[in-house]
Amino acid sequence: MSIAEAGEFGLIARVVARLETGPTTLLGPGDDSAIVAAPDGRIVASTDVLVEGRHFRRDWSSPADIGHRAAAANLADIAAMGAVPTALLVALCAPVDMEAAWAEDLAGGLSAEASLVGASVVGGDMSSSPTLTVAVTALGDLAGQAPVLRSGAQPGDIVALAGRVGHAAAGYTVLSRGFRTPKALVEAYRRPQVPYAAGPAAARAGATAMIDVSDGLLQDLGHIAKASxxxxxxxxxxxxxxxxxxxxxxxxxxxxxxxxLAGGDDHALAATFPAGVPLPEGWRQIGVVHDGTGVTVDKKPWTGPLGWDHFR
Structure with missing residues (x-):
């Protein structure tokens, strides 16, 4: 059955049937708006958009894979603020001749990734479009903690990393050369393994700055260096x-x-901590903060690529 045959409301019903409800969802899909609990009184919000041919290819990834990636890209941003993700809002623009089952499996991937952190897909929108596009907004709760910004790093801090880098970029290169192995690298590109719990743990441990490594480690550390x-x-x-x-x-x-150093899409977390502070579980030191500007590698300028830029 195509999306056109299912119709907008038929497709919504099929998609909603694939969604799980997390503990922070007070009212899920089905009304004009959802209602999500915000015990802290502050809501952390982030948005990402994935466009076919730019961010994903259907011949490389299953719809469930794409759902996992779309959710992870947003949930990681919430974790990078030291917050706990609570909900996702998803907008889908799709060609009318696409199979309805594709959208259902996409929803299953989105829901499954959100459930890893106790969040849920609480609503969204749909439209026909010649270009397949998935737009996701994530919400989160700070649970009483101060947000960890990019602008708090101080000279003398150490730079630490939680999660893996380079795996998704390697998988992308493998796929782009027409191969499907090594499977571990290809799967890393298809479904990132995000250290969600490491974000709030870093906030509790006194992290001075933090960022989601989505575009490349050096480029994203450059955002911390500039902001701080x-x-x-x-x-x-x-x-x-x-x-x-x-x-x-x-x-x-x-x-x-x-x-x-320059590969993105693993969604590791990078943070700075005061020297001497014990790093939380899952974090490891990879560098230092100093009184200067920019990002260097082994005290030398890096002449290779820095990372992903949508308009470059």
Whole structure:
């Protein structure tokens, strides 16, 4: 059955049937608006849009994979503020001849990823469009903590990372060269493994700045450096290159450091902490903050790519 055959309201009913309800959802899909609990009294909000051919390809990823990726991109932004995600709002623009089952499986992926943090898809919108587009807005709760901004890093802080980097970029390169293995790298591109709990844990531990690594580690650390008016130096000896990544890099003629330092879509979290503060579980030091500007690698300017830019 195509989307046109299902009709707007028939498709909505099919999609809603795939959604789970989290504990913060007081009123889910079905009315003019949803109602989401906000115990802290402050709501953290973030939006991302994914466009077919720019952010995903249907011949590379299943609709459930795309749903997981779309949810993760937004939920990670909430975690990067030190907050706990509570809800997602999703807008889908799709060609009328697309199968309704595709949208249902997309909803299943969105819901499954949100359920990892106790959040749920609470509403959204649909429209016909020649270009398949998924737009997601995430909401979150600070649970009494101060938000961790990009602008709080201080000289003398250490730079730490939670989660993995480079895996999704390696998987993207593998797929773009026409291969489907190593499976671990391809799956990392299709479904990121986001360290959601590491964000609130960092806030509780006294992180001074934090960011979601979505566009590339060096580029995103550059946002912290600019906002905080400091310099950041990344130490490459702190990174371990997995065997499969090293083998793939050799086969494809790529420097694996480019994947680690400039690859996006893993949605790791990068943060700065005062020196001497014990790092929370799952965090590891990868560099230092100093009295300077910009981002360097092993105290030298990085001449390779920095990361993703939508208009470059």
């Amino acid at each position: 008016v400091v310099g950041v130096d990344v130490h490459t000896e702190r990174f371990e290159i997995p065997g499969q990544m090293r083998d793939a890099a050799t086969a494809l003629g790529v420097d694996p450091l480019q994947w680690l």
